[in-house]
Amino acid sequence: MPPKTNAERQKAYRERLKKDKPSKYEEIRVKHLEKVKENIKKKKEILTEEEKQELRAKWRQANAKRAERKQKAYSTTKQNNTLEVRKNAKNNTTILNERLQKLTEENTQLKRRNKNLRQACNRMKKRVEILKKRLLQQIRPDNDAISIETRQCDDTPLTKSNSFLEETLPNVSMTEKEKVKKKLILLNTITDSLKSEFNKADTKEKKVLKKVATNDIANKYKLKTAISNVFGLKGRIRKTKSINEMKKKYKKDIQDFFEREDVSRPSAGKNECITRNKEKVQKRYLMEPIYKLYRKYRFEGGKASLQTFYRFRPFSVVKPRLQDRNTCACIKHSNLSFKATSLKKLGLLQTSDIDELMKNVTCSKCFKCMYSECSECKNKKLAVDLTINEDSPVEWLQWKMGTHTYIKIDKKKCVEKQTKKVFKTGSERDSEYIDKRISK
Incomplete structure (x- = not known):
């Protein structure tokens, strides 16, 4: 053991003194404190004002260094904590993936175990049935006797008919028995064959x-x-209600409705045909939009929904395209509907449907009403809301004929085609035209 230093000896002496003589230890401690205080007082009295300022500056530097060390220690701990948090955040996904993988493995193991237990249970059930049969054979005096359940399963149509005849008709002659036996065999074979085929059949065959x-x-x-x-x-x-019959009924009614002359018109061209599932049919074009035709169908007593009405529309009945509507009447009618939609957007009209607007102004579709010669409806006007701002811009679409040039094999050609353009109220002519349109 190495020798102790003076400091260690003094420390051991103080500990021993504190333990054995605490009063003496307290006296020595108080004397030491008084001596330290006196020394501090002497130092303060001895030091000049400049030395005191230097000492205070040293203390301030020491305090600043201490505070800096504390700040560094705090920042390092904070960085370590943030790094740990980031690591934890990164590790969370890996932990979740590991847990998921573990759970999937456990699930597969449990499924395998469940399957094995099910197979073992089935084996045990079969074993129990075999043991039951053996027990019945041992209990009965004749080993040839079989249980009722097994006999019902193993009996053929012939054995069934023989056992029935022995039980019910024991005193009947053999000729009569043979007649009855033939009928019984036929009945038993039909029932057994039906039962076996029913068990093998799928859902559709079972329904039959x-x-x-x-x-x-x-x-x-x-x-x-x-x-x-x-x-x-x-x-x-x-007995389920056949939905197919209802579908067929609706389908026929809807197809007949679409093929009416007031609903669709046949195409004029010889080659205007449409083919579906190797069936070639002449095209028919709708006279009105399909939502209006549905209203008409419901008004006449139709019960199908809008979705069914769309679905059972014949494939030969189609909407007319631009090339199928190249008459002036069609273009004029569409231009009028474009203007009605723009007026409805502004809030001047309640509806953009031309038929409804015509009903509000005329009595019927006769010549006099159409040309304002009827005494009852010639003074009727549309209900227009004129409270909107007159300076608000108006836009509407209009079909107009325009020339289009294209090059075909180094030759320029000009073709006139109908195009849809947007018109705005920018000039005086346009605004005057709108005022006239509203008044009309």
Whole structure:
């Protein structure tokens, strides 16, 4: 053991003194404190004002260094904490992936175990059935006796008919027995074959076989439940309403409606045909938009929904395109509807439907009403809301004929085509035209 230093000896002496003589230790401590205080006082009295300022400056520097060390230590700990948080955030995804992988492995193991247990349970059930049969054979005096359940399963149509004849007709002659036996064998073979085919059949085939139990003959002789028991059915056979019949009925009504002369018109061209599923039919063009035709269909008593109405529209009945509407009347009508839609956007009109606007102004579609010669409706005007700002800009679409040039094999050609353009109220002519249109 190495020798102790003076400081260690003094420390050991103080500890021993504190333990053995605490009063003496307290006296020595108080004397030491008084001596330290006196020394500090002497130093303060001895030091000049300049020395005191130097000492204070040293203390300030020492305090500043201490504070700097503390700040550095705090910043390093904060950085370490943020790094740990970031690491934890990065590790969270890996932890979740690991957990997910672990859970999937456990799930597969449990599935495998469940499958094995199910197989073992089935094996045990079979084993129990075999042991039951052996027990019955040992209990009965004759080993040839078989349980009722197994006999029902293993009996052929011939054995079934023989056992029935022995039990019910024991005193009948052999010739009569043979006649009855033939009928019984036929009945048993039909029932067994129906049952086996029903068990093998899929859903559609089962529906067909169930009709044997639900036909008129079975209902007449009240054999519906007996035939269903032959198939092995526990519940009653429900007769579902055929939805296909309703669909066929709606389909025929809707197709007849679309092929009417007031709903669609046949195409004029010889080659205007449409083919679907190798069926070539002449095209027919709708006279009105389909939503208006649906209103007409409902007004006439149709019960199909809008979706069914769309779905059962014949493929040959199509909407007219621009090249199919090249008459002046069609273009004028569309221009008028464009103007009505722009007026409705402004809030001047309540609706943009031309037919409804015409009903508000005229009595009927006769010549006098159309040309303002009718005494009842010639003074009628549209209800227009004129409270809107007159300076608000107006835009509307209009079909106009325009020339288009294109090059075809180094030759320029000019063709006139109908194009849709946007018109705005920018000039005086346009504004005057709008005022006239509103007044009309």
